[in-house]
Amino acid sequence: MEVYMPVLKTSPLFAGLDDADIRAALACLGAKRIARKKKQHLFRSGDRLTSLGVVLSGAVQIYQEDYYGNRNVFGNIGPGGLFGESFACAAIDSVPVSAVASEAGEMLFLDCRRLATPCENACGFHARLIRNLMDVLARKNVALTQRLEFTGRRTTREKALAYLFEQARLAGSSRFSIPFDRQELADYLCVERSGLSSELAKLRDEGVIQFHKNEFELLDR
């Protein structure tokens, strides 16, 4: 576990905690470490979830899938990132999403219920953990709201542009790369991959954007 201390220290969940605190917290929250190969699942839609996940290495993708195989991607979480925390915290009895390792790696599960009850060891950092979790939840909330801002647009073109402008703003540059391939971006924006491709091509032909793979650039005029 020690090898992952640097990762854990970067995790927003453990912000403000020193190494000793983190070690104690892991014990206190009944940390379970597991390994997953690429495409193996962490949990599936319908499962009951009482633990939140922390990515130690590799990456985890959260998604939904309907009858017809349409995927709805909720995010890719890298090392230090949390997943499933909303459902675990809200004590939902059946999660509406699935989690799969998009890159092989190791993940940690921490019992959310133990967060709630102040533990017998009188861990002084419980309050801080809850505070941190609150921040994470608030930020995810903002991210979800923003995604709704993209997907709520009426046309594929508007969705794509809204997303690209926001990415540029986040990157602080008109050149940036996105964390999705085409299919994933289409799923994220809730549109058809081929339609997205041709719309992007149209935007390029019109001189609005420039791109190669997942490297994009917004052109001035």
Place this chain on the structure above:
Amino acid sequence: MEVYMPVLKTSPLFAGLDDADIRAALACLGAKRIARKKKQHLFRSGDRLTSLGVVLSGAVQIYQEDYYGNRNVFGNIGPGGLFGESFACAAIDSVPVSAVASEAGEMLFLDCRRLATPCENACGFHARLIRNLMDVLARKNVALTQRLEFTGRRTTREKALAYLFEQARLAGSSRFSIPFDRQELADYLCVERSGLSSELAKLRDEGVIQFHKNEFELLDR
């Protein structure tokens, strides 16, 4: 303020706090009470928000609006409910949504920053408030995820059905009423009002549903 104590006691933010705690908390968080007539705004997209709102009476609608006037409705909050808490907690410098009184009433604003820092009066309920806020955020997260589950569907018909089935599940009955009028439901599902109307009519003609205004019933078979 005393007249609103019953409402505040039902608010998830104050769960587990007694009257004395709530009064102290209001003082501690610099509570500001304001009144709004119908259609008056609480805050607008682009504002900076450091306080979270609590509805005392009336109702508040959270929405977004793009260049073309397309509305994106994020929710209607009634007495006891919270609004703006994600943005205030995440310390966003510019909120992406607007809040308007959909029904005239009074609202309370509580300074989120004072929640973070343990106050000089050593309020014992700070921890509990943060815990409560965490729960609220987690549940809103789940609600946003669910909305994405509806809006992510490809057709108006599927969006409407997914929404109606979920409402029936929540109501625990095949008969239920929804908190939106047609335009609002269309905005919530990110579709065209007229298209939604005709799709609902089609579902009725097919014997799948029955409805009058915002009273719906799912028919077996």
Place this chain on the structure above:
DNA sequence: ATTGGTATGTTGAAAATTCAACGAAACGGA
């Protein structure tokens, strides 16, 4: 360099949505 596998781009036809416009119904006051 070849090969297989995956990601991306392109196209045209079918399907669905949006848009604009209008009529009917419901509602609340005067």
Place this chain on the structure above:
DNA sequence: TCCGTTTCGTTGAATTTTCAACATACCAAT
């Protein structure tokens, strides 16, 4: 009751998306 306003339903044309199929590009391994 009448009137003005708002909500809801309907329609057809224009626009856009989806769907299916295939072409091309890219990458990694042999």
